[in-house]
Amino acid sequence: MTETLFRDDAYLREVTARVIQADEAGIVTDRSNFYPRAGGQPGDSGVMRWAGGEAAITEALKGEGDAILHKLAEGSALPTPGTEVTLTLDWARRHRHMRMHTTLHLLCSLIPGAGVTGGQIGADKSRLDFDLAEPPTKESLTERLNALIAADHAVSDTWITEAELDANPGLVRTLSVQPPRGAGRVRLVRIGPLDAPVDLQPCGGTHVRSTGEIGRVEVLKLENKGRQNRRISIALVEE
Structure with missing residues (x-):
């Protein structure tokens, strides 16, 4: 089992840890x-750095159970189990993912009632697919997204039981991916105030602390991916 420190603090750029398992898989x-x-x-x-060595982590993946598998660059030396290591994020890349992820939640808030049929977060471009006959124009979505961002809404999280989620099925917007179950509780990400959130839905990802941190965004294009499937692609606008 790996303690998931990013759940409590998405801004931890560097931490020390101890190796439990080491092989070519990660x-x-x-x-x-x-x-x-x-x-x-x-x-x-x-x-990843340790006494006498270091290696690039190409990607973190889910391992068995609750383990996080740090995949090293091919040919890297491996630290032995029990070794203390320092884990340092590519912070610029992670922070862009956080800004993008929060923006996609804001996008959901602008298209109420439509289920999300797919999505992908990237450092340069992200997208959501909606079960929707006719989306708003990309110009109106861009304007409204940037208004929500400029309002600098706080982003927070809370936990509810699986029974509470079952009693409020409307919290789940994603049709293709359901919140992970089995632990007895589900994490909710809230944008905006407790009594009147802009968006509230189950999510296990990383987010910025407030929408003002995102910066300006642009809706790049709207695509027809089926009779009722509309893809909306966005990008961060770097000043």
Whole structure:
């Protein structure tokens, strides 16, 4: 089992950990600030260092059970089990994923009632697919997204029981990916105030602390991917 430090603090750029397992498939540590690929969000990359060695982490993946597998660059030396290591994120890449992920939640809030049929987060471009006959124009979505971002809404999380989620099925927007179950509780990400959130839905990914941190975004295009499937692609606008 790997303690998922990014769940409590998505801004931990570097942590120390101890190696539990090491082989060619990757390195499992007792704790990690690296997000493993899941739910459309890529796994983090960065560097692992230890006394006498270091290796590039090409991507973090889900291992067996609750383990996080840090996949090293091909041909890297491996730290032995029990070794203390330092895990350093490629912070620029992770932060772009956080900004993108929060933006996609805002996009959901602008298209109420439509289920999300797919999605992908990237550092340069991200997308969501909606079960929707006719989406708003990309110009109106761009304007409304940037208004929500400029309002600098707080982003927070809370936990509810699986029974509470079952009693509120409307919280789940994704039709293709369901919240992970089995632990007895589900994490909710809230954008905006407690009594009137802009968006509230189950999510295990990493997010910024407030929407103002995202910066300006642009809706790049709307695509027809089926009779009722509309793809909306977005990008961060770097000043």
